Amino acid sequence: RWVSTQRQQYQNKKKGKTTQMTDERIDKLEGIGFVWDASDKIGVQRNDEGWMRMFEELMEYKEKHGDCLVPNKNGDILKLRRWVSTQRQQYQNKKKGKTTQMTDERIDKLEGIGFVWDA
Numbered sequence: 001r002w003v004s005t006q007r008q009q010y011q012n013k014k015k016g017k018t019t020q021m022t023d024e025r026i027d028k029l030e031g032i033g034f035v036w037d038a039s040d041k042i043g044v045q046r047n048d049e050g051w052m053r054m055f056e057e058l059m060e061y062k063e064k065h066g067d068c069l070v071p072n073k074n075g076d077i078l079k080l081r082r083w084v085s086t087q088r089q090q091y092q093n094k095k096k097g098k099t100t101q102m103t104d105e106r107i108d109k110l111e112g113i114g115f116v117w118d119a
Helices: 002-014 023-031 039-065 078-097 102-112
Strands: none
Touching: 002 023, 023 102, 039 102, 078 102
């Protein structure tokens, strides 16, 4: 919470708004290596963690059902089905050269468990 407050105060100061952030505080925080904008780092980490959770769910599904072909059903499986559909879409976007979160590492992981791209 404190870190978030410092970042918000810093942004307010940059925008010329009234803030308690002083130049002296900025210098001290920068002196200890404070990161003013970690959104890219946090976003990537959260995305990777979320992706791995869903990948693990897909592995459990495969272990139980013998394949990665998650059907269109309601309930708990719907979230997994949506995730699987998103992976297929991101894979297609990557093949077309579009910006996507699909990485070669993710492709390898999915193919390693028998993921079907064009189901």
